[in-house]
Amino acid sequence: MGQSIAIKTERGVRLRSEAAYLDVAITRDWESIPLAMEFFTDFTILRMNNCEDTHKIGIAVSELLENAVKYSGKEIIRIKLNKAEKGNTITLHVINKTNKKHARRLIARIKELNSIDSLTYYIQRMKESIKNKEESAGLGLARVYHETEAKLSVRYFRLKKLVEVTATITLQNEEE
Amino acid sequence: MNDLNVKSVSESGIEMKTEGNTIIFSGSINHPRPQVFMEPFMDAVHDNIVEKKIKEVNFDITDLRFLNSSGIREIVDWVLKMSKLPDSEKYMINFICSKQHKWQESSITTLIYLNQNYTNKVMKD
Numbered sequence: 001m002g003q004s005i006a007i008k009t010e011r012g013v014r015l016r017s018e019a020a021y022l023d024v025a026i027t028r029d030w031e032s033i034p035l036a037m038e039f040f041t042d043f044t045i046l047r048m049n050n051c052e053d054t055h056k057i058g059i060a061v062s063e064l065l066e067n068a069v070k071y072s073g074k075e076i077i078r079i080k081l082n083k084a085e086k087g088n089t090i091t092l093h094v095i096n097k098t099n100k101k102h103a104r105r106l107i108a109r110i111k112e113l114n115s116i117d118s119l120t121y122y123i124q125r126m127k128e129s130i131k132n133k134e135e136s137a138g139l140g141l142a143r144v145y146h147e148t149e150a151k152l153s154v155r156y157f158r159l160k161k162l163v164e165v166t167a168t169i170t171l172q173n174e175e176e
Numbered sequence: 177m178n179d180l181n182v183k184s185v186s187e188s189g190i191e192m193k194t195e196g197n198t199i200i201f202s203g204s205i206n207h208p209r210p211q212v213f214m215e216p217f218m219d220a221v222h223d224n225i226v227e228k229k230i231k232e233v234n235f236d237i238t239d240l241r242f243l244n245s246s247g248i249r250e251i252v253d254w255v256l257k258m259s260k261l262p263d264s265e266k267y268m269i270n271f272i273c274s275k276q277h278k279w280q281e282s283s284i285t286t287l288i289y290l291n292q293n294y295t296n297k298v299m300k301d
Contacts, residue, residue, distance in 0.1 A: 034206045034242075055278040062206070063245055070208075123289055126252045133211055133253075139245035147282040 022081040028069055037062040040081060044090065044171075051088055051171040056148035057081075060167045063140035064094040067106075067165070070136060072096035088171040095164045103156040103163045109141060110154045110165075118146035178228045182220045187213040190240075194221065197230060198272075202239035205247040214250040222257055231267050238274035238300055243283065251287060259291045271297045 022043055026032040041058035048054060061079065068077045078095040098106075113121050125142040144150050150167040157164070184193035190203035192214070199221055205214075225233060237243075243251075258266060271287070273280040281299065288295045 030206075030208050034204065037206075037242075053278065058242075059279055062242070066208070066244060066246075119286070119289070122286055126249070126286075126290065127256070129249045130253045130256060133215070133249075136246075139249055143245050143248070143283075146286060147279070 024079045025076045028072055033065045050173050053171050056169055060092055060144045060148050063144050067140050068094050068096040071098050071102045090169050092167045097161050098163045107154050110152050113145050122146040178230055180224050182224055185213055185217050192217050198234040198236050200236045204241040205243045210247045218250055218254045225267050234270045234272050236272040255290045266294055269295045273299050275299055275301055
C-alpha cells in the first residue's frame, strides 16, 4: 500500500492519493480544470514513467471536467483515477449531479459514438459544432474518444441524479 | 508588402498575433467561451489573407501549451471558411507544431482531415 496524501487547496480541490489511485473533488469552478488536468497528468507521468502518451490523461481530464462543469448543478464534481495492477490501462471516472434531460443526451451521445469509428465521429462533430456557436461545441467527448482512444461509457443514478462518465485509456510504452 | 496586419490579442492567458505571414498563438486556451476573443481575431486573419491575396500562411502553435475543444472549434471554423472559398482564393495553412506539446500531434492531425489539399502539419523539436 502506498502513502496517502490529502491536500486542500485555496481553489477548492481536494486530493487523495494512494499507490495508483486518485480521488479528487473539485468545486464547480472553471479555474479548477487546468489545475486538475496538470495534477492528473503529473501523477500519471510519475506512476507510468515509461509511457510516451501520458498527455492523453490530461486531454481526457480536461474535456470530461469541462462537460461536468457546464452541466452539473452547484455541487462538487468528483473525478477518480484507477490504474490497472498490470499493464498500462487507466480508468477515469467523472461523477456529477445533473438533470434527467442532460443525462439522457449524454447517454445517447455515448451510444452514438460507440457505434461509429472515432475519426469519422470526430470529423462529423467538428463540422456540426460550427453550425450554432451559441451552443456548446459538443466536441469534448469526440475528442476524448478519438485522440485518447478511450473506451467511453456512462451510467445515470436516477434517485441521486448522478451521472458517471467512464473513460478507459490504454497508454503505450515508449519502446512500442 | 503582403504581410498580415491584424491587431494582436492578449486575453485569458493567451496571446494571438501575426508576424509576416505567420499567425502565432502562445499560452494555454482553457477558457469556457474562447470564441469571444478567438472568433474576431480569426475572422480578421481570414479577411486579411483574402484581401491581400496571400496564398500561404503559417500557423505557429509551438508555444501553445493546450487548446480545449471549444478552441479547436474556432480553428475548425477557420479551416472550413477557407475551404468554402473559390479555388482561386483558397490559401494553404501550414500548422507549425511542437513535439514538446504532444496534444498537438493528435489534434492537428485530425484538423488536417478537414481539408487535406490546403492544410499541412510541420512538427518541430
